[in-house]
Amino acid sequence: MLFVVLLLVLAALGLLVPALTTSDTIWAWSSVGASVLAAVVLIWDWWRRRPGDPAAAAQSVDQLAVADDQRVVVPAEADMPPADEEPPEEDTDAADLLAVADLVDEVRVLDERPRYHLSSCSWLAGRPTLGLPAQEARQLQFTPCAVCRPDATLVSRHRAARQEVSDDHA
Template sequence: MLYIVLLLVLAALGLLVPALTTSEHVWAWLSVGASGAAAFVLVLDWWLRRRSSLDAAVVPTAAGPAALDQKISADDQDELDRGPADAPVSPDQGIEPVEEDTDAADLLIVTDLTAEVRVLDERPRYHLAACPWLAKRPTLALPVAEARQLGFTPCAVCRPDNTLADQHRAATRP
């Protein structure tokens, strides 16, 4: 298909030369028509490639075709994305823990804290020092407020926002 487009573009350029050298408008319209045909063939090629890639992306499920008709809620999709709850999550497998769902009150407390959290290079989550997900990998220490400013998000395994907010509340109670 792309060869057809190339030929149509070359024909459009070839028809443009007589349109510019003579005063006849027919050559210009023929050049425009050849350019339009090339554009149509490009769009047709894109559409056929897209349709074939979408057809190839359909993966049959073990539940059968009836399962494809069911709608999945956002909560169910989150569970599917996370995988089984008891599945081991380790940095060696390249699987990140899910982000902690931080309460708004905890978030207000944590954003001002200077408590230390741990981050791994090239990983999006911050953790408590005792997080089992970290294992014995080399980590960097950052204040939690700075980790948040840098775009790190809390780990759902060790729940640093919840833990640090609870510690802060316990320390400030009379």
């Protein structure tokens, strides 16, 4: 969303140059229009993500469970792959896979590694990671880590938040 706003602001600046160099007011009004459109997009994005909005709560379930995600998942020694080996892939249920495809909760990925993880995954232990929405990680062909089980965790959080929202409205 910020990318769209950035493009609109750059367009407004680009339209401002001919407005200042010529006497044609259409350029100035076009610049003002692009700026107003950028403001409308920002307000719409804020409105979509405002606190207390059921749609925003369902969309960003990860924020509702930040405290839960802060605890570090410590698997049994037998489950822990060596540091130079990739952890196994989580066996994801088909229904969960469809739900993960729509989630925007952040997962962590490592450069040149095929798995995505929760931020609390013990396998990450001090490695530099990048944050991506879960749906984007799936689109980029990353697969879930079996150590921290991000698909099962994110889907259960998403379902719990949806249930909580529907209970609040009932």
